[in-house]
Amino acid sequence: MENWKPINGFPDYAISDHGRVRSLKRGIILKPWQKPDKSYQLRYLQVELWLMGRRYKAMIHHLVLEAFRGPRPARYEARHLDGDPQNNNLSNLEWGTFRENLADRRKHMTKMALTAEMVRYIRLHPEKSVRALAHELGCAKSTVHIARTGLTWADIGVFDL
Numbered sequence: 001m002e003n004w005k006p007i008n009g010f011p012d013y014a015i016s017d018h019g020r021v022r023s024l025k026r027g028i029i030l031k032p033w034q035k036p037d038k039s040y041q042l043r044y045l046q047v048e049l050w051l052m053g054r055r056y057k058a059m060i061h062h063l064v065l066e067a068f069r070g071p072r073p074a075r076y077e078a079r080h081l082d083g084d085p086q087n088n089n090l091s092n093l094e095w096g097t098f099r100e101n102l103a104d105r106r107k108h109m110t111k112m113a114l115t116a117e118m119v120r121y122i123r124l125h126p127e128k129s130v131r132a133l134a135h136e137l138g139c140a141k142s143t144v145h146i147a148r149t150g151l152t153w154a155d156i157g158v159f160d161l
Contacts, residue, residue, distance in 0.1 A: 019088025083108025
């Protein structure tokens with residue numbers, strides 16, 4: 001059984017514990033979308049909500065947590081427990097600290113292999129710290145360091161990007 005709750009601050013919309021958004025005014029389920037992603041960040045689903053003629057973009061996982069678990073505690077962020085950023089079922093979401101979220105990412109991406117495009121991205125952004133790139137790509141800092149320096153990538157022909 002799917003449970004629905006109103007979205008705080010948007011009286012014309014409701015969110016379900018399955019991560020679906022409904023327009024009460026139009027009687028339809030909104031189609032979520034992903035922001036085009038060139039930085040290889042995790043792809044979270046979003047919707048557009050309208051209020052008094054103004055458009056607001058909202059992350060679905062935030063809407064689910066706020067409706068069913070309450071407002072976000074200070075310095076907490078949304079966690080996808082199974083590591084899938086598109087699984088917005090309430091059973092898969094929790095508020096957690098940055099460290100908990102990072103531990104989740106490491107847990108679910110332990111065997112992550114960087115693509116040639118990801119290595120190119122790392123090398124084209126020397127101004128970004130290893131830590132920032134690792135967070136952005138959802139991988140370990142050592143993986144970024146190896147890709148940036150070419151310590152082992154040269155052996156597989158990715159060095160000449």
